[in-house]
Amino acid sequence: MVNLKNHCGFFPFRIAALVVMLVANLPVFGQGRIKFEKTRHDFGEVKEENGLVGIVFEFTNEGSKPLKVLSAKASCGCTTPVFSRDSILAGEKGKIKVEYNPMGRPGIFNKDILVETNGSPEFVTLTIQGKVTPRPKGPIDFYPF
Secondary structure: OOOHHOOOOOOHHHHHHHHHHHHHHHHHHHOOEEEEEEOOEEEHHHHHHHEEEEEEEEEEOOOOOOOEEEEEEEOOOOEEEEOOOOEEEEOOOOEEEEOOOOOOOOOOEEEEEEEEEEEOEEEEEEEEEEEEEOOOHHHHOOOOO
C-alpha cells in the first residue's frame, strides 16, 4: 500500500510545476522562427583603397507565423546593416545586407550585428571579420595643404 500522507503534499507541487513550465513556453508556439544560413562571414584580405565591402546574410522563417526583423544594430559606425521591415511569411526567405567601410581602419577587424526579431530566437548575432590592408601613401598624405 502507498502511504498517501507522504505523497499528498508533493502531488500539488508537481501539478503546479507542470503548469508553470507549460505557461512559460506558450510564446514559443505559433510564432516566427528565424534561421540564418550562416551567422559569420570572413572577408579575408580587404584593400583599404577599394572602399566598402558587403555581404548578404540570408535567413528563412521556419515558424508558423509571420516574422519581422525589428532592428539590426552594428557594434561600430563603420558597419551598416540594411534590412526590410516587411513581414516574412512562414517558409519564406529574407535577408540582411551588411557593409563595412575599411577607410582609415587598417588591420584586423571583427564586428557584430545584433538582430532583433518578433520571433524565436528574439536576438541573433551576426559577425563579420577580416584584415584591412592599408592603402599606399602619397604626397597628399604627407602634404595635406
